[in-house]
Amino acid sequence: MDFDLSEEHKMFQQAVRSFCEKEIAPLVDEAEATEIFPPGLFPKMGELGYICARYSAKYGAAELGKLSECILLEEVARISGGIASAVMVHSGLGTSMIADHGSEELKQKYLSPAIRGLKISAFGLTEANAGSDAANMQTKAVRSGDHYIINGTKIFITNGPYADFVCVAAYTDRSKGPGKGVSVFVVEKGTPGFTVSRKMEKLGNRSGGTAELVFDNCRVPASNLVGEEGKGFRYVMETLDGGRISHAGRSLGVAQAAYEASLKYASERVQFGQPIGKFQAIGFKLSRMATQLEAARWLTYYAAWMHDQKRRCLKEASMAKLFASEVVVDITSEAMEIHGGYGYMMDSPVQRYYRDARLYTITEGTSEIQHIVIGREIGAP
Ligand SMILES: Cc1cc2nc3c(=O)[nH]c(=O)nc-3n(C[C@H](O)[C@H](O)[C@H](O)COP(=O)(O)OP(=O)(O)OC[C@H]3O[C@@H](n4cnc5c(N)ncnc54)[C@H](O)[C@@H]3O)c2cc1C
Secondary structure (H helix, E strand, O other), X not given: OOOOOOHHHHHHHHHHHHHHHHHHHHHHHHHHHHOOOOOOHHXXXXXXXXXXXXXXXXXXXXXXXXXHHHHHHHHHHHHOHHHHHHHHHHHOOOOHHXXXXXXXXXXXXXXXXXXXXXXXXXXXXXXXOEOOOHHHOOOEEEEEOOEEEEEEEEEEEEOOOOOOEEEEEEEOOHHHHHHHHEEEEEEEOOOOOEEEEEEOOOOOOOOOOEEEEEEEEEEEEHHHEEOOOOEHHHHHHHHHHHHHHHHHHHHHHHHHHHHHHHHHHHHHOEEOOEEHHHOHHHHHHHHHHHXXXXXXXXXXXXXXXXXXXXXXXXXXXXHXXXXXXXXXXXXXHHHHHHHHXXXXXXXXXXXXXXXXXXXXXXXXXXXXXXXXXXXXHOOOO
C-alpha cells in the first residue's frame, strides 16, 4: 500500500496551484459579477494541457489519468468553484462522447480545437420534465436525407450561453425506449434553428454561464451523429459515470478553500481576549472539517486510482461523489459559522464557497440518485 502521491503528481499539483493563484484568482470577481467564464482562459489552459486532459495526445491532449484530473479540478475549484464547473463540463461531459465514440471527422473538427481551448463545449441532456429521470426527455431528432431535424428544449446547460458546440441527446426512435432509441448529436453555434433562449441566473457557481437552449427544426448534418444511432443513452450514462470522480475532485477544492480560510480566521479573530480558535467549540469544528476533508480526499483519490487501473469503480465513484459533495456542503456551512457576520458579507469569499457548494449534491446525479447506484452495486434489496 502506498498513500503518497507520486513525485509526478506532486509536481503537477504545484504547477497547477501556482497557475490558478496567478492566472485565475484575479479573474474571479468579474466572472462572478457577469456570470461569464473569463474570455481567454480556455486557450491559456489549453496551451498548458489543463483542459480535456485525459484525451489522446493524437488530438493534442496531455493524456493525463483520472487522479491528475482530480488534482487539477481540486486546485481550480480551490480558487473558483464556478470556473472549475465550466472547465469540468468542457473537459468531460461536453467532449467525452466525441472522444470515446465520435468519428475521425468529428474529432478533428470539434475535439481537437476543444482540447486547445479554441472551441467551448456544452452537454445538453436535462429538460424541464427530465432531470434525474433523463429517459423522459422529449427532444427528438428525425432523419431527413443526409440531415437530422432536432426539436426540443434543454435547460440548466453549463457553458450554454457561449458554447461553440453542444452534444445534445434526443430520441431518434421513442418506440425503442432509451436503451436503443436515444442518439447524441453535435450541434454547432449558429446552426439555423438553434438558439440560446435565455441565460439562467444562479445562486452560485456564477463564474460560468448557464442557459436554456432551444432546437426548433434545427437541421444538423447526419455526420454530426456521435457514434451509432440508438446508442446515445449508453454514451450519456458512461459519460456521467466517469464524471462523478471529477465532480468529487471539484468538491474537494471548494472544501479545502473554506477550511483554509476558517483555520486562518480562527487564529486571527479575537473575542473575549483570545483567538476564537482557542475556544473548544471552534477548535472542534476545525478538527471535524479537517477529518471530513481528509476522508473525502482519500475516497476520491481511491476511486480515481481504481479508474486509472482500469478497474470497475462504479460504486467507488458514486461513493466519492456522494460523500465529497455532502462534505463540502457541511464544511462551507461551518466556515460561515466560524466567520460570523464577516463571512456573510459579499466581499468575503466564504459566502461564495457556501453558495457554490450547495450545487454539488444536485448536479450530475443528486445524492439520492448516488444512493440508488451504490445500493444497486452493493446488492441492497
Ligand atoms: C447549475 C446547474 C448546472 C447544470 N448543468 C447541466 C449541464 O451542463 N447539462 C445538463 O444536461 N444538465 C445540467 N444540469 C442539470 C442537473 O444535472 C439536474 O438538475 C439534476 O440531474 C437533477 O434534476 P432536476 O433538477 O430536474 O431534479 P429532479 O430530478 O426533479 O429531482 C428533485 C428531487 O427529487 C429527488 N428524486 C428524483 N428522482 C428520485 C428517485 N428515483 N428516488 C429518490 N429521489 C428522487 C432528487 O434527488 C431531488 O432531491 C445542471 C443543473 C444545475 C442546477
